[in-house]
Amino acid sequence: xxxxxxxLYPELMNIYGDRGNILALSRRAKWRGIDxxxxxxxxxxxxxxxxxxxxxxxxxxxxxxxxxxxxLQGQKKDALKEAVERGAVILSVCGGYQMLGDYYRPFDDDDxxxxxxxxxxxxxxxxxYIGNVLVDCVLPGVxxxxxxxxxxxxxxxxPGCKPLGKSLxxxxxxxxxxxxxxxxxxxxxxxxxxSLLPKNPRFADLLLTQALARRHxxxxxxxxxxxxxxxxxxxxxxRTRATK
Amino acid sequence: xxxxxxxxKVSALATRLLGRGGGTALPxxxxxxxxxGVLRAITAQLPGGSLMVSGTNGKTTTARMIGSxxxxxxxxxxxxxxxxxxxxGLISTVVGAAKPGGRLPNSYRSGLFEVDEAAMPAVxxxxxxxxxxxxxxxxxxxxxxxxxxxxxxxxxxxxPRLSPESTLVLNADDPAIAALSTTRxxxxxxVTFGIEDEHYTLGELPHAAxxxxxxxxxxxxxxxxxxxxxxxxxxxxxxxxxxxRPDVAATRVVLNGTESSLVQVSTHAGEVxxxxxxxxxxxxxxxxxxxxxxxxxGVSVEHIKAGLESFSAAFGRIERITxxxxxxxxxxxxxxxxxxxxxxxxxxxxxxxxxxxxxxRNLLIIINDLIADGRDVSWLWDVDFxxxxxxQHPLGNLHVAGIRAADMANRLKYAGVDTALITCDTxxxxxxxxxxxxxxxxxTLYVLPTYTAMLAFRKLLHxxxxxxxxxxxx
Numbered sequence: 001x002x003x004x005x006x007x008l009y010p011e012l013m014n015i016y017g018d019r020g021n022i023l024a025l026s027r028r029a030k031w032r033g034i035d036x037x038x039x040x041x042x043x044x045x046x047x048x049x050x051x052x053x054x055x056x057x058x059x060x061x062x063x064x065x066x067x068x069x070x071x072l073q074g075q076k077k078d079a080l081k082e083a084v085e086r087g088a089v090i091l092s093v094c095g096g097y098q099m100l101g102d103y104y105r106p107f108d109d110d111d112x113x114x115x116x117x118x119x120x121x122x123x124x125x126x127x128x129y130i131g132n133v134l135v136d137c138v139l140p141g142v143x144x145x146x147x148x149x150x151x152x153x154x155x156x157x158x159p160g161c162k163p164l165g166k167s168l169x170x171x172x173x174x175x176x177x178x179x180x181x182x183x184x185x186x187x188x189x190x191x192x193x194x195s196l197l198p199k200n201p202r203f204a205d206l207l208l209t210q211a212l213a214r215r216h217x218x219x220x221x222x223x224x225x226x227x228x229x230x231x232x233x234x235x236x237x238x239r240t241r242a243t244k
Numbered sequence: 245x246x247x248x249x250x251x252x253k254v255s256a257l258a259t260r261l262l263g264r265g266g267g268t269a270l271p272x273x274x275x276x277x278x279x280x281g282v283l284r285a286i287t288a289q290l291p292g293g294s295l296m297v298s299g300t301n302g303k304t305t306t307a308r309m310i311g312s313x314x315x316x317x318x319x320x321x322x323x324x325x326x327x328x329x330x331x332x333g334l335i336s337t338v339v340g341a342a343k344p345g346g347r348l349p350n351s352y353r354s355g356l357f358e359v360d361e362a363a364m365p366a367v368x369x370x371x372x373x374x375x376x377x378x379x380x381x382x383x384x385x386x387x388x389x390x391x392x393x394x395x396x397x398x399x400x401x402x403x404p405r406l407s408p409e410s411t412l413v414l415n416a417d418d419p420a421i422a423a424l425s426t427t428r429x430x431x432x433x434x435v436t437f438g439i440e441d442e443h444y445t446l447g448e449l450p451h452a453a454x455x456x457x458x459x460x461x462x463x464x465x466x467x468x469x470x471x472x473x474x475x476x477x478x479x480x481x482x483x484x485x486x487x488x489r490p491d492v493a494a495t496r497v498v499l500n501g502t503e504s505s506l507v508q509v510s511t512h513a514g515e516v517x518x519x520x521x522x523x524x525x526x527x528x529x530x531x532x533x534x535x536x537x538x539x540x541x542g543v544s545v546e547h548i549k550a551g552l553e554s555f556s557a558a559f560g561r562i563e564r565i566t567x568x569x570x571x572x573x574x575x576x577x578x579x580x581x582x583x584x585x586x587x588x589x590x591x592x593x594x595x596x597x598x599x600x601x602x603x604x605r606n607l608l609i610i611i612n613d614l615i616a617d618g619r620d621v622s623w624l625w626d627v628d629f630x631x632x633x634x635x636q637h638p639l640g641n642l643h644v645a646g647i648r649a650a651d652m653a654n655r656l657k658y659a660g661v662d663t664a665l666i667t668c669d670t671x672x673x674x675x676x677x678x679x680x681x682x683x684x685x686x687x688t689l690y691v692l693p694t695y696t697a698m699l700a701f702r703k704l705l706h707x708x709x710x711x712x713x714x715x716x717x718x
Contacts, residue, residue, distance in 0.1 A: 011449075011456055011464065017583075017625030019451060023658045043464075061393045067462055131619065148620045193622045198654055228663060232654040235670070239613065239647065 001216050002035040003208070006052040008096065009060070009068050010040045016150065018058035018093050020195025024204050025054065025211075032222045034212070043071045049082035054211040059094030059193070062106075068099060069112040077115040084117060087214040089207055090187040093196065097182070097189030098122045098153055118182045118189055119160025122153040125175075132240035133170030133192065135180045138163065142203045146236040147192035155191075157182055164190050169244045186210045199232040248279035249346050252339035272332030275339045282346075283331070283370040286338040287355050289348045292319050294355030294371050295541050298364040299379030299421070301585055302530040303329065305522070305561050306379060307358035309534035313551030314354055317543045321356035322348065329360045331367055354541075361395055365402035376406060376432070377413040377537040378421050379529070382452075382473060382584045396420060404429035411435055411540040415533065416490040417475040423459035423485065437536035438490035439471050440510075441497045444525050446470040452583030452626040460485045472525055473584045492536040497528055502562075502576060502592055509535055513545045522557050526588045565710060571685040577701070580609075580692045581617070583626035590628070593690055594635035604640030606689045608679040610672065610697035611646040617694040621648045629659035641682040643667045645675030646697045672697075672704050 007022055026036045041047060060068065072080075080100075084090060090100070098104045101120035104112040114121075128151070135145040145165060154174035157163060163173065164181030172180040173191070181190030188207070190196070197204040205221055212219045252275030275282050287294055295314075297307045304327045314321045324337040334357055342348050359367045361381070368376070378399070381392060403424060406412060408431040415421045416438035425434050449456060449467070453474040458465055463482035470476040479486035495515070496508035505520045507528055520531055531552055538548050557563060565575040580586040593605050613619050632639055642665045644652040653668040667682075669675040683689050693701050705711045 014451070016620065017622035020622070020625030020655075020658070023625070027658050027660075063393050063462060064457070067457075148622055150620060193620065195622055195625045198625070198658055199651065225663075228650065228654045228657050228666075228668075231668070232650040235648070235650040243619070 001033075001212065001219070002037070003029045003054065003211060004052045005036060005038045006041045006047070006055045007038055008055055008057040009042050009064075009071075011042065012064040012068055013058045013060040013096055015059050015061065016094075016148075016193040017195050018056075018193060021058075021091060021093070021197040022056050024195065024197035024201075025056075025208060028201070028204055028208055028224065031224055043067060046075045047079035047083070049079045049086060049088070052083065052088060053214050054207065055080070055083070055088065055090040057090060057092040057096030057100065059096060065095050065099065065104070066112060068095075069104075069114070072099060072115050073113060080115060081117050084185050084187045087186060087210075089211040089214070090117075091197075091207060092187070092189045093193060094151055094191055097191065098155065100187065100189055101155065101182075104153060117187055118184050119158035120155055120182055120189070122155045125152050125154045127171075127175060128152040129171030129175060129191070131170060132236065132243055133172075133180070134168040134237060134240050135165040135170075135172075135192070136168055137165040137203065138183070139203070139206055142200075142206060144168070144237065145192065145196070145200050145203060146233055146240055147190075147194040147196050147200070149191045150193060151191050155182070160184065164188060169240050194236070199229055199236055201226045201229040201233075246345050248275040248282045249339050249342050250344055251275055251278045252336065253344070271339055272335030272337075276332060276335050283335050283338060283367070284372075285346065286342050286348060287322075287371050290322060290352060290355045292354035292541075293374035294357060295321075295375045295377070295537055296364075296368070296371055296373040297356075297358045297377045297379065297533075297537070298361050299377075299415075300361060300382040301582070302379050302526060302533070303327075303358040305527065305557065306377070306530040306533050307356055309531060309552055309555050310538055311356055312555040313534060313538045313543055313548050314356060314541075316551035316554070317538075317547035319353045319543070320351055321354045322352040323356040324358060327358065329358045330363045331370075334359070334367060334371075362398075365398050368402050368405055372407070373410060375411045375413060375537050375540045377533055378415065378424065379533050380415055380418045380475065381420050382582060399424065400427050403427045404431065406430070406432035408432065413437065413533070413536045413540055415475070415529070416488045417471060417477070417529075419465060419474065419478050419487070420459045422488055425488070426460070433540075435492065435536050435540050436488050436490045437492040437532045438487065439494040439497060439525075439528065439532065440490070441494055442469045442477070444471065444497060444499060445476070446472075449474065450584075450587055450628055452587055452628070458483060458485055472529065472588060475529070492532060492539065494528060494532055497525070499523065499525060499528075499595070501595065507531060511535065511539060511545065513539065516545050516549050518549055518552050520552060521555060522562060524562075524588055524592045526585070565705065567680060567683070567689070568710060571683075573680075573683050573685060573687060573689070575689045575691055577691040577693065577698070579695065579698050581695055583623050586627040586692070589692060590631050594631045594637050596635070602637045603687055604638045604684075606640035606642075606679070606683055606687055608643045608645065608675060608689055608691045609652055610675070610691070610693040610701060611644070611648040611652045612694050612697040612700075613648050614696045616696050621651045624652060624655045627655075629656055629661070632656070633660040639665065640684075640687065641665070641667070641679065643669065643675050643679040643682075645669050645672055646694065672700055676701075676704060
């Protein structure tokens with residue numbers, strides 16, 4: 001069995017250690033005897049919507065996000081949407097999440113168009129949400145997600161997607177409605193750094209199961225020894241409660 | 245101003261008496277409240293003018309190298325040696341040095357200030373330095389600073405305030421720093437420094453590399469040689485912007501493990517060989533920066549050489565400690581505060597170009613997430629810990645400690661380290677006992693703490709009588 005991963009814009013959208021998500025997914029697949037390939041997909045590259053099982057789209061700084069927004073409007077926009085319709089998994093964090101929505105609206109500049117995969121838009125704000133966060137995830141078996149947020153964009157969801165979870169500690173999508181992240185089919189967006197997947201192994205395995213199912217059908221993952229992952233989860237949760 | 249100075253002095257004394265650390269920031273806050281112009285009023289008295297250092301990595305070490313050079317040249321500096329580098333820290337320094345009436349003693353011939361990169365624009369206006377040195381710009385504690393681009397724009401806006409008589413010293417090998425020479429309205433003279441020798445290059449950009457897009461046109465940069473993170477011999481094939489030829493250049497570099505290094509430096513004033521008593525390529529950059537800045541400040545090459553060769557590492561940056569007892573064991577402590585710094589410390593401990601297999605590397609990594617460390621530990625995922633597994637140098641015992649020990653242990657697991665080798669203990673006391681207990685005779689324990697972890701660890705060593713001083717009393 002094999003897993004094909006695409007790392008979107010790795011040199012532009014890779015801030016706050018988000019590549020830990022790719023490490024986590026790759027290792028957890030390899031520990032189960034699954035072959036993994038990771039391709040870097042960046043500006044000017046084309047995407048075959050049938051090829052990849054899993055896409056990771058991280059966060060970047062403003063300047064990089066402009067470059068990425070322009071590039072997405074080319075071949076990638078329809079390819080990524082098509083891939084999701086055919087069962088591919090996307091995990092997007094922060095800037096990547098914003099770019100999968102309809103648009104990002106800066107204070108004093110033109111809107112940066114996204115690809116409209118999520119029925120969502122993001123407005124710039126003067127408040128920066130920074131800190132450890134806890135999310136009660138709506139996905140079955142995932143439970144509480146612990147992470148770190150750092151964003152000033154406020155994302156508002158429309159009826160075409162649902163939140164990834166309820167924000168227990170932290171600003172969530174917008175500091176107002178108590179939601180965190182977005183889900184559309186197997187596409188996920190969120191403001192969760194940390195890195196997210198290494199210390200939230202149940203979420204990592206859910207993404208892995210979905211990604212493998214696309215070409216290999218339903219897969220039962222062999223259980224792993226998650227002692228350290230759960231220790232990191234527990235200590236980060238304790239830290240979140242202590243510093244909120 | 246006399247009122248501001250005495251108010252500041254009283255609060256410094258009070259902080260120390262109450263045992264709240266070294267008392268480095270509060271007096272500045274108090275003095276500034278009483279008289280906002282205090283920093284300008286006191287620094288304006290320095291006869292030789294001031295030299296200011298900013299950038300992400302190596303500020304404290306570079307400033308101390310410069311301090312050693314200025315001492316050698318008889319230009320005894322007023323210097324915020326403690327590393328307290330926000331505006332209030334600087335004010336504490338100058339208030340602490342001034343007499344009760346606000347006059348500085350004649351013994352201070354110059355000013356030497358390391359300044360936090362976010363605080364630099366505000367401090368620039370008050371200190372009005374004769375030389376401003378900008379070392380580098382790396383990703384560091386973004387939860388505190390906001391994003392690099394924001395700092396960069398503030399720097400560009402502030403630099404035209406430098407007078408035409410002053411000199412801006414820039415790292416030619418850092419694309420974003422080098423491009424500051426094109427800042428609109430810049431009046432200061434320019435000096436650049438960089439490493440020419442291509443012996444110690446990296447095969448590819450590390451994961452922590454930041455400025456890989458062209459600062460002018462945003463295209464991806466091409467590198468002829470990558471020396472440290474995104475520092476190297478760069479050019480943009482799209483708009484033609486490229487690394488300037490450095491005025492102060494390291495033409496030959498020889499690194500000697502965790503001990504020392506040799507640098508041949510070419511300057512407009514001639515060539516000079518410098519034997520540094522500090523290890524690592526990052527310290528070669530710090531030394532080059534110090535050479536360029538002090539040359540611009542008017543110091544002779546002879547004094548620069550003498551000052552640098554007598555320099556030993558700054559507090560907690562690289563420190564050797566003997567472990568009591570007769571096992572011939574010792575400790576080497578090296579501060580790790582961001583991905584680039586951590587990568588360079590790992591590069592020093594696990595050198596790739598070293599053919600022979602060294603003694604086992606025993607590590608104690610201590611990760612805290614307090615404000616001064618950066619509250620977000622995501623950065624651990626940008627450090628290339630994979631070298632612990634791929635290096636020809638064997639890994640000995642591996643202990644992790646600190647508030648975020650579990651995150652660190654988990655990071656090592658995903659780097660491919662055998663989890664049976666990892667001991668995880670949040671308590672410093674327990675971790676020190678375990679790490680020292682497991683250390684074989686004749687070997688070294690490499691202690692790699694974040695900033696507040698370094699302070700706490702140092703306090704622990706002091707309580708045990710293993711080191712003399714707990715604070716920055718030197």
